[in-house]
Amino acid sequence: MFKITESPAPCDVRSVIRFLSARNLPAADIHRQICEVYGATAMCEGKVRKWVREFKAGRDNVHDDSRSGRPCVITDDMVASGEAKILENRRFTISTLSNDFPEVPRSVLYKIDNDPTIHDNARPHTADQTRALLESFGWEVLDPPTAPTLRREIFIFSAISNNISAANTTTMTKT
Numbered sequence: 001m002f003k004i005t006e007s008p009a010p011c012d013v014r015s016v017i018r019f020l021s022a023r024n025l026p027a028a029d030i031h032r033q034i035c036e037v038y039g040a041t042a043m044c045e046g047k048v049r050k051w052v053r054e055f056k057a058g059r060d061n062v063h064d065d066s067r068s069g070r071p072c073v074i075t076d077d078m079v080a081s082g083e084a085k086i087l088e089n090r091r092f093t094i095s096t097l098s099n100d101f102p103e104v105p106r107s108v109l110y111k112i113d114n115d116p117t118i119h120d121n122a123r124p125h126t127a128d129q130t131r132a133l134l135e136s137f138g139w140e141v142l143d144p145p146t147a148p149t150l151r152r153e154i155f156i157f158s159a160i161s162n163n164i165s166a167a168n169t170t171t172m173t174k175t
Contacts, residue, residue, distance in 0.1 A: 008038045014062035017051045027052045074104060 013034060020030045031048040078101065085100055086092055097109050 004039045005037060006039065008042055010043075010064070011062045013038060013043050014051055017048060018055045018060075018062055021052045021055045074108070078104070 016034060016037075017030055020033065021027075025033075027049040028045065030052065031043070031045040034042050034048065082097070082101060082104075085097065089096075094106060094109050098104075098106055101109075
């Protein structure tokens with residue numbers, strides 16, 4: 001049994017594929033040997049077959065080809081202005097940020113929105129604006145109960161509940 005090498009570099013695995021395919025081993029055998037040495041998650045059999053085909057077709061480079069990806073559209077100035085907008089209005093929405101920064105994808109804005117360092121943990125039921133809005137509706141704003149008050153109410157409720165269930169039990173047994 002071989003010692004399994006954890007997290008091999010992709011070019012290392014491709015070098016093994018190149019070597020073994022040069023020895024005319026089938027892709028299934030190459031995949032089996034790679035799994036023995038690098039573990040089952042090193043590369044799937046379909047990728048091994050793809051690389052065997054490429055090396056047999058004449059490819060000799062084991063490194064990734066350079067790809068033209070989407071260029072980064074976010075600059076340091078945009079980051080600074082975005083942070084300023086967020087700090088200016090902590091109750092921003094993705095739509096308002098998207099209107100302010102149309103060149104930034106909404107998926108990036110969602111990641112910014114889910115960053116816990118951006119949101120303060122203000123409790124909405126005690127915030128001044130929320131309280132004023134609820135009062136404008138004519139609703140009474142209750143303060144949250146303190147722990148001793150809550151414990152007393154739970155104790156009283158459980159005592160009443162026990163008395164009711166005991167009364168129901170005696171009523172049922174008498175009838």
